[in-house]
Amino acid sequence: MTTRAEILKLLADGQFHSGTDLGRRLGVSRAAVNKGVRALASFGLEIHSVPGRGYKLPEPVDPLDRDAILAELGRRGDLPHSLEVLETVDSTNRYLIQRASALVSGSVCLSETQTQGRGRRGRGWLATPYRNLLLSMAWRFDAGPATVAAFGLAAGLALLEALEEYGARGIGLKWPNDVVWRGRKLAGLLADVQGEAAGPALVVLGAGINCRLGAREAEGIDQPWVDLEEVLGSTIDRNRLAALVIGRLHDACRTFGARGFGPFRQNWERRHVYHGQSVRLMTASATIAGTVAGVDSGGALRLIDARGDERVYHAGEISLRGA
Numbered sequence: 001m002t003t004r005a006e007i008l009k010l011l012a013d014g015q016f017h018s019g020t021d022l023g024r025r026l027g028v029s030r031a032a033v034n035k036g037v038r039a040l041a042s043f044g045l046e047i048h049s050v051p052g053r054g055y056k057l058p059e060p061v062d063p064l065d066r067d068a069i070l071a072e073l074g075r076r077g078d079l080p081h082s083l084e085v086l087e088t089v090d091s092t093n094r095y096l097i098q099r100a101s102a103l104v105s106g107s108v109c110l111s112e113t114q115t116q117g118r119g120r121r122g123r124g125w126l127a128t129p130y131r132n133l134l135l136s137m138a139w140r141f142d143a144g145p146a147t148v149a150a151f152g153l154a155a156g157l158a159l160l161e162a163l164e165e166y167g168a169r170g171i172g173l174k175w176p177n178d179v180v181w182r183g184r185k186l187a188g189l190l191a192d193v194q195g196e197a198a199g200p201a202l203v204v205l206g207a208g209i210n211c212r213l214g215a216r217e218a219e220g221i222d223q224p225w226v227d228l229e230e231v232l233g234s235t236i237d238r239n240r241l242a243a244l245v246i247g248r249l250h251d252a253c254r255t256f257g258a259r260g261f262g263p264f265r266q267n268w269e270r271r272h273v274y275h276g277q278s279v280r281l282m283t284a285s286a287t288i289a290g291t292v293a294g295v296d297s298g299g300a301l302r303l304i305d306a307r308g309d310e311r312v313y314h315a316g317e318i319s320l321r322g323a
Contacts, residue, residue, distance in 0.1 A: 003028055004036035005063070005087055008130070011047070012061050018054035043088055043113050044129035061130050062238050064110055072243035081246060086111040092136035093192050093206040100194065100202055103138045105253065108246055110135040128214040132227075133238055135245065136206045139253040144199040149314070150261035150299030151253075152177050152191045155205050157268050158252035159187055162244040163209070168231050172273035175292075175301050180273060184226035186210055207245060211236040261297055269294045279303075281313055288313075 006026050010017055019033045026033070037055055041047055048056045066085045073081065082104055089095050089111045096109050113129040127134055141148050153176060160179050163171055163186070171181045179187040187209040195201030210227040212235075228236050255263055269275055274292045281288040281303060290303035293310060300312040 002087065003032055004039045007033065007036045008040060008063055011055060011057050012063055014057050014060035016053045016056045063130065064112060064242065065239050068239040069243050072240055073247060076243065076247055078247045078250060082107040084109045088113040088115065090114065090116040092134055093190065093204050096136050096138045096204045097192060105139045106250055107138045108135060110242060127208060128212060131212040133209040133211055133242055135242065136204055137249050138202060138204045141201045141203060141257050142199050143201060144197045145193040145195050145201045148193065148201050148203055151203060151256050152189055153268050153295065153299045154252050154256050154261060154264040155249060156189055157264055157271065158248040159189065159207055159245060160271060162248040163187065165244050166241050168228065173268060173271045174273055181226050181231050184224040186226050186228065186231065211238060261299060265295065
């Protein structure tokens with residue numbers, strides 16, 4: 001663990017700690033402490049510095065802890081996972097993809113911050129450093145990329161179920177890959193797929209959950225959003241939440257690999273907030289009005305138009321909004 005990570009663990013209680021005390025407890029110089037504090041600040045973490053008193057976070061934080069996550073997974077009876085917890089990375093998806101040759105199914109990467117986090121349609125994923133949950137999981141499927149196209153929907157259902165197990169209520173799914181609460185985005189997914197047409201395929205699934213968003217990051221979001229602290233009215237134990245998400249995604253990967261989208265389809269449609277509603281689908285070239293009839297076996301949206309004809313639309317440059 002780096003000096004800056006050790007400093008964060010000591011500052012996590014939200015109390016003042018002098019540079020001398022931090023250096024003594026970590027066995028490093030005051031200069032090393034100052035360097036570590038500046039590094040944390042450069043990642044976007046606000047740290048108050050008061051002469052004569054030391055350093056203090058505006059409020060306590062809950063640093064991601066690999067051992068705590070693995071212990072929670074063990075208590076749940078889940079299989080061991082290859083799990084890395086990083087302080088910062090450009091993208092957790094990209095981090096795993098760059099190590100594709102050595103990845104085993106179930107490999108997980110979490111990071112406190114992302115400098116180039118991605119959402120759908122080229123959007124950035126904005127997250128307050130050290131406050132949210134950003135993770136990616138890799139899984140190898142025997143089927144080819146086209147066959148696993150519906151996996152994102154199955155993973156979205158798993159993410160929703162993890163949030164419900166944590167205590168969130170009133171949440172639903174928005175096609176193709178968002179978890180929403182009262183019409184506002186709470187979490188999202190992004191899948192990167194590699195492989196030959198006939199298989200096998202490597203899927204790297206990125207998940208982002210708004211646990212707590214600061215004002216600076218919120219200003220850059222161009223759609224209605226909500227964080228889990230607002231939904232629950234309490235602070236979030238990110239390590240417990242991470243274990244719930246990892247466990248649920250792991251189960252979804254195993255089931256999808258063995259049986260495809262079939263076991264998920266009915267439950268996904270039941271949790272879709274737009275199911276049976278009149279909507280507008282906005283593509284790069286047109287806006288289509290219709291009624292949502294569900295999804296097909298490949299995860300495409302089934303839409304009934306004004307003439308009663310059914311058409312299907314795949315993920316990509318498609319956006320869904322209430323009519």
